[in-house]
Amino acid sequence: MTAPDQPTARGTNPADGRIVVDNLTKVFGNQRAVDSLSFTVEPGSVTGFLGPNGAGKTTTLRMLLGLVRPSSGSATINGMNYESLPRPLQTVGAALEASSFHPAHTGRQHLRIYCAAAGLPARRADEVLELVGLSQVGRKKTKGYSMGMRQRLGLAGTLLGDPKVLILDEPANGLDPEGIRWLRGFFRHLASEGRTVLVSSHQLAEVQEVADRAVILNRGKLVRAGTLDELSAGTATTVVRGPALGPLQQALTDAGFGGTSEPDGALRIRTDQLARVGHLAFTHNVELHELRLEEFDLEQLFFSLTEGEHQGAELDPPGRGRRAGLPYQQQGGAR
Amino acid sequence: MINLIRSEVLKIRSTQVWFWMLLLSAAFTSLGSIVTSVTAVNDYHDGNPVNYYDVFTTSQGAGIALLVLGLLGLTTEFRHKTITPTLLATPNRWQLLAGKAASYAVFAIVYALICVAINFAIAIIWLSAENVPLSFGHGVPGGVAKAFLSLVLTGMFGLGLGALLRNQAAAMVFGIVYIAILDNILNFVPWIRKGYAYTPGGALKAFNSNGHVEGMPGDVHLLAPAVGGLVFLAWSLALLVIGGRISLSRDIS
Numbered sequence: 001m002t003a004p005d006q007p008t009a010r011g012t013n014p015a016d017g018r019i020v021v022d023n024l025t026k027v028f029g030n031q032r033a034v035d036s037l038s039f040t041v042e043p044g045s046v047t048g049f050l051g052p053n054g055a056g057k058t059t060t061l062r063m064l065l066g067l068v069r070p071s072s073g074s075a076t077i078n079g080m081n082y083e084s085l086p087r088p089l090q091t092v093g094a095a096l097e098a099s100s101f102h103p104a105h106t107g108r109q110h111l112r113i114y115c116a117a118a119g120l121p122a123r124r125a126d127e128v129l130e131l132v133g134l135s136q137v138g139r140k141k142t143k144g145y146s147m148g149m150r151q152r153l154g155l156a157g158t159l160l161g162d163p164k165v166l167i168l169d170e171p172a173n174g175l176d177p178e179g180i181r182w183l184r185g186f187f188r189h190l191a192s193e194g195r196t197v198l199v200s201s202h203q204l205a206e207v208q209e210v211a212d213r214a215v216i217l218n219r220g221k222l223v224r225a226g227t228l229d230e231l232s233a234g235t236a237t238t239v240v241r242g243p244a245l246g247p248l249q250q251a252l253t254d255a256g257f258g259g260t261s262e263p264d265g266a267l268r269i270r271t272d273q274l275a276r277v278g279h280l281a282f283t284h285n286v287e288l289h290e291l292r293l294e295e296f297d298l299e300q301l302f303f304s305l306t307e308g309e310h311q312g313a314e315l316d317p318p319g320r321g322r323r324a325g326l327p328y329q330q331q332g333g334a335r
Numbered sequence: 336m337i338n339l340i341r342s343e344v345l346k347i348r349s350t351q352v353w354f355w356m357l358l359l360s361a362a363f364t365s366l367g368s369i370v371t372s373v374t375a376v377n378d379y380h381d382g383n384p385v386n387y388y389d390v391f392t393t394s395q396g397a398g399i400a401l402l403v404l405g406l407l408g409l410t411t412e413f414r415h416k417t418i419t420p421t422l423l424a425t426p427n428r429w430q431l432l433a434g435k436a437a438s439y440a441v442f443a444i445v446y447a448l449i450c451v452a453i454n455f456a457i458a459i460i461w462l463s464a465e466n467v468p469l470s471f472g473h474g475v476p477g478g479v480a481k482a483f484l485s486l487v488l489t490g491m492f493g494l495g496l497g498a499l500l501r502n503q504a505a506a507m508v509f510g511i512v513y514i515a516i517l518d519n520i521l522n523f524v525p526w527i528r529k530g531y532a533y534t535p536g537g538a539l540k541a542f543n544s545n546g547h548v549e550g551m552p553g554d555v556h557l558l559a560p561a562v563g564g565l566v567f568l569a570w571s572l573a574l575l576v577i578g579g580r581i582s583l584s585r586d587i588s
Contacts, residue, residue, distance in 0.1 A: 067587040117342035117424035
């Protein structure tokens, strides 16, 4: 009855690991949850899959994994749909929700069940428990696990077959700060091993730190996709503060620069020409307290591309009005 | 397929349900054996013929435990959302269903063997202690084989019913109410009782019988045992296929 240990998929073919989503559509009743979505995740890349709640991220991932049938289009891994993969757990590791455990099973039992299904040796369960720091609680029933432990157990399950491709849906949900810190290290570990990782997350800072690509979704449609360098092109922002920026604001407008006027009087100018802005301030005799280039912020880009749907209302500090200053837009509008 | 069966057997073994269902099977079988043995002893001492068929086929009474075990096969996966990792490991849904059926058949066979053994042990000890001669004629070998098969088929029937209903509570209530109450009422309901022989309960009764079932209304004629077995097998397979088609074809979201 004992199946021979199967070789792991990782490293068998360096070209493996490409995810291709082609014109994928899913319609639930009258609602198009995913609408003609196309993107590619390159082998060995870490790709953030971003979008507000209800954007269609989870539905897309479930279609990719064969759990939800597409209305049209296709989603493939290594050129095959998930159902056709000969050894799925050795090819793709997926964690979709943090509650897919039988409460009467221990974490170790849960993993050993899927080791058996994949023809992996039972000791692999102990190895991945060690990897995610759950060795001490591996023999406890999952009904006693905290949300953080459940997330870790889900992530342990993705590593069972040592797959080259990992698909993670909101792995940071419900994690406390310590868990977030652990997850950041986990992402770094996966990235350093050259795995293909597609991760949907609201923890944009965590994604930005390790991702080299991002796919941004809104209302089921692709908004932007590309490397972080490509996405950051043209998004550089120069921030200027000073006691009286009116003349500089006018000079910037005359010079063709656009940007926003902050409630605290600062100007955010859409350019990376720091020296040019400084020169304009100097030639117009404007005193500056701050002149700096703001680094690319995935969160800012995400909010601007998803029309701020994901962002709460901006609160005005008490007793402080906003400054007008056309053509600069006031903060709280589109950035 | 062997990996899948190992995985499914491990799933069943990893909780205590299998143990409690085995205990329930043993309890039903023991109770049935004691009742039929006492009746046999009384019949023998009263000079009436002993119904050896009934004495050695009481293990069929453990069917309700096998039904519950089968019902839990798929409904537990949906209740605890383990269907997601299960389908990630075995994406082919028909292969999963076949693997589950094979795994539950393995358990049902073990349960059935234990129940038959308990039935024989109690009956032989009881009758011997009361100086009732033992006899394994009167269709006993065939009856034991049918009791054994009916337990395995009842497990499959439960698995299919669970696949069809998907909701664990609904499947458990319906399954138990059907076996314990509805089945005994249906053969008295006008119009329905004409087709009772073809219901799962009617077919199973016919299969387990020695050609005659007491307590049935005069105008209800059960099928021949072999035909009843085939009809119950057809019900089990149909539920598995239809349940698999309906439940497993749905989106898992």
